[in-house]
Amino acid sequence: MEVGAPTLNLALWVLLAVVLALTLVFGIALSYHLFRYSTNSSVARIATALYASVASVLALSLVALVTSL
């Protein structure tokens, strides 16, 4: 475990970066889709905010966990 720790850390940081990028891209696409096709812009706004809030909390938790390693 001790020998492979830097490699593991690097792998986790790379995984985290990919996950965060995907979450962001996914969120932007989702929001664009909702705003484009929804008849009610308030619903689109609330849904985007909700997605962003929960995704941010989870993403920050991931960052905290990787940092604590």
Place this chain on the structure above:
Amino acid sequence: MKALELAAGEQILVQTRRHWLTFARDALGILAIGAGLFALLGLMNLPNFTASSDPRFITMLAFAEVLWLLILWCALSVVWVNYYLNTWIVTNRRIINVEQPRLFSRTVASWQLETVRDVRTEMRNPLQSLFNYGLVVFSSRGAASPVRMEGMPHADLVSNAILHQIEKYRTLEETAKKQEILLHTVSHEVKAHLTKNEAVLSLIASGDFGNVPEKVKTIATTALQDTRKGVDMVMGILSSSDFKTGTMKFTFAPFDIASALQDVVSELRSSAEQKGISITVGAESSSLLVNGDEEKVRSHVARNLIENAIHYTHRGSIGITLSRVENAVLLAISDTGVGISAEDMPKLFTEGGKGTNSRDINRSSTGYGLFIAKQVVEAHGGVIWAKSDGPGCGSTFYVCFPAATSSPLGTNTV
């Protein structure tokens, strides 16, 4: 829907998405998958296991769990967006389905109400009866299999709305058909009487009944002109009716449109000159072949457009050009007349559509001329359109026919 355009006069009667329970069912499926992982860890008796494990391992386990939650959250978001954007719309003309099978794929399908048959509803389980939602199924001409509207809230009301609208549509269609037949019959009768009157008045005016007093001759000439206008109007109504019922017959054969145009211009030149308007004709080639019904193109298109140009031009000139553009023949008739306002432009080629100017300038306008011209041009696979910079700026009418590829060989009646 922002991306959905309704036709003029189309009204939305019902707009609904699937029942919220169908979303709850899908969401529960995702939550069940999520819970599965945690249940697995519970089965592994993880608390005892982690108590004696490396803290780094526990952190990585927590990382995996949070990552799993993030994936579930994204999946749940997709399911909700798909649920929210999947919509069924029933308008007074059609049924529209906006389907969102996956997040970034979207299909919009519609079925015209006149093609919809056998509408029925199904409630398959107690949950659907309790929460009042179900399946609406209908068949449509042209659709290979019945169309299914899954998870419709108030399925019976949606089905009734569709059936009611179909019934209304059919009644209207039948009424319109009856009116069309009546109009056709009446027009025929009126035309027969007007034609007789026209013949008699023509004989009086031309002196075939011997010498008549000048006053009587003048009255007969005026009456003859009015009768001819009446005949023109009735003929317009009849032609329009024939187009709508699909009974208008065309005899297609290649003909020289340049020559046909010259003939029409020769016939109308005197009436233009009486108003002090000059007509110039410019043809790119002495012979331009078009495959079509020469008589109908002459009378309903060329004559109609040039007569209109004369009517609506008080001074100046009318320019007619005929040119070959790739595989088409383009006829352009421009005048220095009263022009067309932006609000009159959409009415131009509609049945009975009259512009603001036609009421003052061309009182004899039937409102059928350009409508029939458009039908004739379209029956030839052509296009007709108009351009004008506005009132007082003149106007140009364009007609584009597909050019005939060969010399006259035979005729084809449609």
